[in-house]
Amino acid sequence: MHYKTVVSTLVLASTLAATPPAKADNVAKQQINNGWTFKQVRGNNWYPATVPGVVQTDLMNNQIIEDPFYRLNERGIQWVDKEDWEYKTTLNVSPDIFDKDNIELDFKGLDTYADVYLNDSCILKADNMFREWKVSVKSLLKKDGNELRIYFHSPIKVDLPKFDALKFPVEAGNDQSENGGIFDKKVSVFARKAGYHYGWDWGPRIVTSGIWRPVYLIGWNDAIIDNIFYEQTKVTPKRADIKAQIRFNADKEGEATLTIKADGVKTVWTKKAQVKKGTNLIETKLTVNNPKLWWSNGLGEPHLYPFTASISMDGKVADTKTIHLGLRSLKVINKPDKDGHSFYFELNGVPVFAKGANYIPQDNFLPRVTPEQYEKTILDAVNANMNMLRVWGGGIYENDLFYDLCDKYGIMVWQDFMFACSIYPLTPELEDNIRQEAVDNVVRLRNHPSIAIWCGNNEIHTAWFNWGWMKKFDAYGVTEQLRNDTKKLFNHLLADVVKEYDPTVFYWPSSPYGGNPDAKCETGKEIWNPDGDAHYWGVWHAKDSIANYNKIKARFFSEYGFQAFPEYQSVLKYAPEERDHNIYSDVMMAHQRGGSHANGLIEWYLLNEYRKPKDFPNFLYMGLLLQGDAIKTAIEAHRRMMPYNMGTLFWQHNDCWPVASWSSRDYYGRWKAQHYFAKKAFNDILVSPIAEDGKLNVWIVSDRLKATKGKLDIRVMDLKGNVLFEKQSNVTLPANTSQIQFSAPIESVLGGKQKNEVVVNARFIENGNGEVVSNNYFFTRFKDIDFLKADIQMTSVPAGDGYDVTVQSDVFARGVFLSIDGIDNFFSDNYFDLLPGEPVTIHVTTKLDKETFDKQLKNESLADAY
Numbered sequence: 001m002h003y004k005t006v007v008s009t010l011v012l013a014s015t016l017a018a019t020p021p022a023k024a025d026n027v028a029k030q031q032i033n034n035g036w037t038f039k040q041v042r043g044n045n046w047y048p049a050t051v052p053g054v055v056q057t058d059l060m061n062n063q064i065i066e067d068p069f070y071r072l073n074e075r076g077i078q079w080v081d082k083e084d085w086e087y088k089t090t091l092n093v094s095p096d097i098f099d100k101d102n103i104e105l106d107f108k109g110l111d112t113y114a115d116v117y118l119n120d121s122c123i124l125k126a127d128n129m130f131r132e133w134k135v136s137v138k139s140l141l142k143k144d145g146n147e148l149r150i151y152f153h154s155p156i157k158v159d160l161p162k163f164d165a166l167k168f169p170v171e172a173g174n175d176q177s178e179n180g181g182i183f184d185k186k187v188s189v190f191a192r193k194a195g196y197h198y199g200w201d202w203g204p205r206i207v208t209s210g211i212w213r214p215v216y217l218i219g220w221n222d223a224i225i226d227n228i229f230y231e232q233t234k235v236t237p238k239r240a241d242i243k244a245q246i247r248f249n250a251d252k253e254g255e256a257t258l259t260i261k262a263d264g265v266k267t268v269w270t271k272k273a274q275v276k277k278g279t280n281l282i283e284t285k286l287t288v289n290n291p292k293l294w295w296s297n298g299l300g301e302p303h304l305y306p307f308t309a310s311i312s313m314d315g316k317v318a319d320t321k322t323i324h325l326g327l328r329s330l331k332v333i334n335k336p337d338k339d340g341h342s343f344y345f346e347l348n349g350v351p352v353f354a355k356g357a358n359y360i361p362q363d364n365f366l367p368r369v370t371p372e373q374y375e376k377t378i379l380d381a382v383n384a385n386m387n388m389l390r391v392w393g394g395g396i397y398e399n400d401l402f403y404d405l406c407d408k409y410g411i412m413v414w415q416d417f418m419f420a421c422s423i424y425p426l427t428p429e430l431e432d433n434i435r436q437e438a439v440d441n442v443v444r445l446r447n448h449p450s451i452a453i454w455c456g457n458n459e460i461h462t463a464w465f466n467w468g469w470m471k472k473f474d475a476y477g478v479t480e481q482l483r484n485d486t487k488k489l490f491n492h493l494l495a496d497v498v499k500e501y502d503p504t505v506f507y508w509p510s511s512p513y514g515g516n517p518d519a520k521c522e523t524g525k526e527i528w529n530p531d532g533d534a535h536y537w538g539v540w541h542a543k544d545s546i547a548n549y550n551k552i553k554a555r556f557f558s559e560y561g562f563q564a565f566p567e568y569q570s571v572l573k574y575a576p577e578e579r580d581h582n583i584y585s586d587v588m589m590a591h592q593r594g595g596s597h598a599n600g601l602i603e604w605y606l607l608n609e610y611r612k613p614k615d616f617p618n619f620l621y622m623g624l625l626l627q628g629d630a631i632k633t634a635i636e637a638h639r640r641m642m643p644y645n646m647g648t649l650f651w652q653h654n655d656c657w658p659v660a661s662w663s664s665r666d667y668y669g670r671w672k673a674q675h676y677f678a679k680k681a682f683n684d685i686l687v688s689p690i691a692e693d694g695k696l697n698v699w700i701v702s703d704r705l706k707a708t709k710g711k712l713d714i715r716v717m718d719l720k721g722n723v724l725f726e727k728q729s730n731v732t733l734p735a736n737t738s739q740i741q742f743s744a745p746i747e748s749v750l751g752g753k754q755k756n757e758v759v760v761n762a763r764f765i766e767n768g769n770g771e772v773v774s775n776n777y778f779f780t781r782f783k784d785i786d787f788l789k790a791d792i793q794m795t796s797v798p799a800g801d802g803y804d805v806t807v808q809s810d811v812f813a814r815g816v817f818l819s820i821d822g823i824d825n826f827f828s829d830n831y832f833d834l835l836p837g838e839p840v841t842i843h844v845t846t847k848l849d850k851e852t853f854d855k856q857l858k859n860e861s862l863a864d865a866y
């Protein structure tokens with residue numbers, strides 16, 4: 001089997017992320033990341049601090065607290081969020097800034113309640129981690145020895161009085177206030193701060209404070225560009241029409257010239273305008289003929305044009321800004337049809353089946369996530385054949401780099417606003433703060449071609465209708481008030497911001513949602529949502545059988561998921577002691593935030609589908625296989641349902657710490673079985689055999705934009721490899737379709753064997769390039785199959801950054817798992833099936849020498865695990 005892999009080109013990515021503007025001496029910038037110290041306000045000692053950073057990582061770096069991700073350490077650091085903290089540095093202003101007429105401090109992000117002092121003048125009181133703050137400071141600055149000091153109020157202490165003043169209980173089911181020692185006081189709903197900091201059902205409770213994004217000092221003369229918006233009003237293969245809006249500040253009146261050029265486009269656009277002192281806006285229309293369009297991963301090249309805009313005054317360039325623009329038309333088609341309402345993404349006129357996952361923040365300590373980790377996270381989506389990630393509403397509006405990488409690699413972004421699973425009682429101040437937060441982020445992100453949809457929140461609509469919220473507040477007489485707050489926020493305020501600042505992108509009030517703010521969207525019957533997107537949690541939370549994924553329909557699955565622990569080598573990193581190695585041990589339970597309910601579900605499903613694992617490492621291995629099989633079942637079912645259903649985003653792409661969760665890759669970036677299985681299930685051509693109504697049907701789904709021809713080869717064999725049935729046929733796969741390409745009564749393919757004695761192998765071999773897409777199917781549950789002990793032979797040869805390992809088995813081997821010690825290695829495929837006598841070659845990336853590698857390399861298959 002051959003799958004393409006995209007490798008890191010980080011040099012390019014970081015260039016992309018931090019494209020320096022063409023030199024304009026009128027603007028100078030200095031990052032304030034040196035000389036910072038911090039202290040507990042009640043204490044006396046100042047310690048060195050890292051900026052950007054947060055107080056918990058600074059405490060760790062100074063050996064004051066221990067790594068909270070290790071064993072039970074999270075419990076010992078809960079005091080930190082009840083304290084106030086102070087950060088300071090001495091600021092010497094570089095001469096090219098000091099001489100400028102205008103100087104401002106630009107705080108890209110402060111977490112969260114922060115009073116900022118410059119030379120003892122309070123210049124800012126910040127109260128929203130998601131906002132950017134700019135302050136003019138020219139009059140306060142000396143050349144050298146300025147003191148910049150930031151006082152962070154405990155977010156818990158600031159918000160407790162707001163909680164105590166409420167006459168009704170708030171809803172914030174995931175806020176682990178009790179772990180934080182504040183009983184049921186769920187204060188997370190008052191802070192405009194990442195929801196998951198307060199805990200989630202996959203995350204610890206670590207409420208951070210700090211200068212979490214960079215701080216800059218910026219000096220300028222004449223004019224400075226504040227913001228550019230390239231609104232793509234109409235894009236076709238023939239022409240792209242763009243309305244460019246350049247907002248800039250000028251410190252004098254006069255004539256300004258705007259110049260825009262783009263690499264690869266012949267036209268240079270210029271426009272002159274009279275400007276006034278203060279904020280100015282110049283608008284101009286741009287047309288690009290025969291544009292190279294931006295395509296999502298799998299459909300074509302995500303082409304980016306660097307557009308450079310300059311503002312000149314008095315014949316001199318004042319400021320310049322380059323933005324990488326992907327020209328595309330990207331819509332959500334949510335229109336009435338015979339079944340309800342469609343819900344699909346249309347890219348450059350083509351309906352695109354969305355394949356991907358939900359994304360959460362990559363760490364509890366956001367500033368320490370490296371550019372390399374960002375790129376790996378996105379590449380792990382690209383290399384699993386995804387074309388969409390959903391930035392989920394309980395985390396953050398991500399860093400620019402995240403979207404730069406999505407632009408570059410063709411990953412469409414479903415962008416939630418940062419609200420999840422909670423009631424947010426509105427006050428006029430909070431409303432205003434939220435509006436400003438929405439404007440800041442929509443404006444910051446709207447030029448990214450990857451932004452495909454803005455969504456108001458995660459699960460707040462469904463919570464009102466399906467989680468009993470309608471009744472809950474009656475006793476306090478506030479149901480109507482809270483309903484109104486919810487609708488005001490998600491059906492009006494945020495919708496209006498998107499309409500005003502990013503009018504070509506679709507806004508959807510909640511996920512899931514069906515289009516009507518006053519109606520339930522998810523029915524809980526076989527059709528989960530006929531009008532919009534669905535979160536199908538029947539499998540997992542409600543114990544529906546895994547096979548139910550084949551039945552439940554929706555127009556778009558934006559969530560569903562299945563938990564597994566990380567692999568054994570990863571568990572050893574956070575739970576290294578022998579006594580930890582039981583899923584109910586204190587340490588394993590602290591790293592399972594779904595509690596014993598979730599562990600119980602893993603065990604229940606495992607014993608339903610498989611036999612009893614013989615020990616702890618094999619419990620982990622089988623649990624991973626179980627998760628992989630469940631999500632493979634779901635993805636294949638969702639793709640077979642095309643075009644009724646047009647998207648499948650599993651929960652979840654990643655973890656923020658080491659934990660048992662629904663993630664497909666663990667905190668250390670290790671691929672779980674699920675990620676390997678998802679990669680195959682997301683392949684642009686999918687062969688999907690399934691038993692339906694007494695028949696073996698083989699569906700083939702093609703996401704290609706052109707018809708494809710090839711051979712379909714179906715074999716049914718026993719576990720020793722005796723072929724009981726074989727059928728080869730020439731098939732044509734029409735573009736962008738899902739079709740049954742083979743169908744026969746099950747009895748007719750068994751060759752006299754029982755259903756639990758055979759495996760179905762279906763392969764599509766493409767004409768021309770000979771590319772093979774292969775898939776296996778079993779008629780019964782795995783626990784009903786007597787898998788044979790496999791004799792698996794492995795031979796390795798040095799290749800590139802590791803070894804190519806050829807693996808072969810005498811009998812059918814289910815879920816072959818290869819491993820070496822530690823986690824600094826990568827297997828190009830794992831947990832794969834081996835057909836008897838048919839070798840497979842895997843590439844292993846590792847630094848081990850050949851002798852050590854061969855000695856360490858182990859394998860096992862399902863028959864060895866129980």
Ligand code: BMA
Pocket residue numbers: 200201202420421458459535559651662
């Ligand atoms: C969905 C998500 C998250 C949650 C996950 C697992 O509802 O939106 O809130 O972590 O399910 O329960």
